[in-house]
Amino acid sequence: MTGLPCLDVDYCRRAFPPLENGWAYFENAGGSYVPRSVISRMTAFMNECQNQPDWPFESAQLAGERLETAQALMARTINAARDEIIIGPSTTLNVYVLAQALRPTFAAGDEIVVTNQDHEANSGAWRRLEEFGVVIREWRIDPQNGELDLADLQAMLTPRTRLVCFPHVSNVVGSINPVAEITARAHAVGARVCVDGVAYAAHAQIDVKALDVDFYLCSLYKLYGPHLALLYGKREAIAEARNQNHFFHDGNPPETLHPGGLNYEAVASLSGIVDYLDGVYAHHFTAPENDLFVRLGRVFQLFAAQEEACGGRLAAYLAGRSEIRLIGHMNGDRDSRMPTFSFVVAGQSSRAVAEALAQEKIAVGYGHFYGYRCVEALGLAPDDGVVRASLVHYNTLAEVERLIAALERIV
Ligand SMILES: Cc1ncc(COP(=O)(O)O)c(C=O)c1O
Secondary structure, eight states: TTSOOOOOHHHHTOOOGGGGSEEEEOTTTOOOOOOOHHHHHHHHHHHHHOSSSSSSSHHHHHHHHHHHHEEEHHHHTTOOOOOGEEESSOOOOOHHHHHHHHHGGOOOEEEEEEEEOOGGGGGGHHHGGGGOOOOOEOOOOTTTTTOOOOOHHHHHHHHEEEEEESBBOTTTOOOOOOOOHHHHHHHTTTTTTEEEEEETTTTTTTOOOHOSSEEEEEGGGTSSSSSSSEEEEOOHHHHHHHSOGGGGGTTTTTTGOOOOOOOHHHHHHHHHHHHHHHHHHHHHHSHHHHHHHHHHHHHHHHHHHHHHHHHHHHHHHHHTTTTTTEEOOOOTTTTOOOEEEEEEEESSSSHHHHHHHHHHTTTTTEEETHHHHHHHTOOOOOBBBBBEEOTTOOOOOHHHHHHHHHHHHHH
16 A cells, blocks of 8 residues: 555544544444435435425426536446445345345255354344245354354355355454355356355445456445445346336336335435545545546545554554454455454453443444354354454544453453
């Protein structure tokens, strides 16, 4: 990452109102904070054009333009075409709809690979297709470190495999799965992939074309936005899926995968995510760059360097403490993990650790985080599960030191 400026973290932090409250916020994998630009876009929509879009009166035209702009920006952000994305209420619901849409394309005996590393969102809806004769194969983690092994997947792929569902990054384990490679192996047997990028999106640029994925999932409230989720589907993959919308939308992809209307004010606010990221670009780079995707790529490189510095320090501490079991990779190296650190402390419940940290104004969660199967496979009781400290670019080294000092007292 040489040649790039250092991220001006203070500049970034000023954009997020809750970061002024004195807490060190490490629950970003549960939901990142939203910048003022998102809040003001949502407020502006509600103040100025909270009506059905596209009718021939002024505020309806304005609403239509804002909704279209926001969706086009989201598509560009991940290098997708506008007609390859839908913005739904949540990833869980997007997968549910997608599973219903693909179900009629599967025959009895067709196989779907799911993992026990996933959040249940990209798992349960596929497993339920077993009722219809689909055979479910489970790609299992190593019970020690939570990692998936490509060799295990390879042994599972057959000419009957139709779909491989897996996370880009697990929200419990934090390790980065090699999406392009897994996808190539699935494609080699004629299967499609559905990749959960929810725990990846806040940290690095997603390029769905370079990854060659068929379906990709991303919850926007973990990408500095409101509670909405993006579903990407490669054009030909969406075309295969059956219409889940009103009958008159049949043949009109991607609307086929989005029953019901948009959450207008929240969708309109998505432009504020790009306002924020582009503001970070303008603050750090003077060279003009016309392509939004390129600008965002540079911004995510700045984020990566900051996250790696802070995550590396935390990983070194967690991995070096014999009383602490860190899940996933033992370092904060960006090639292998995102700064989402799950751990357990010997002799202490995860709940007690989280509560003790809260006493010191340090915000972390505990439990299974809906990665129930993953936590169980790691040999832990899901309800108490793990303590999870997850960082994004606006976390500082000083906050990490605060967390480490507090953990030292607790351990
Ligand atoms: C990795 C991962 N996938 C999927 C989800 C589910 O997202 P949503 O709340 O949008 O359904 C989450 C939420 O925590 C997650 O962390």
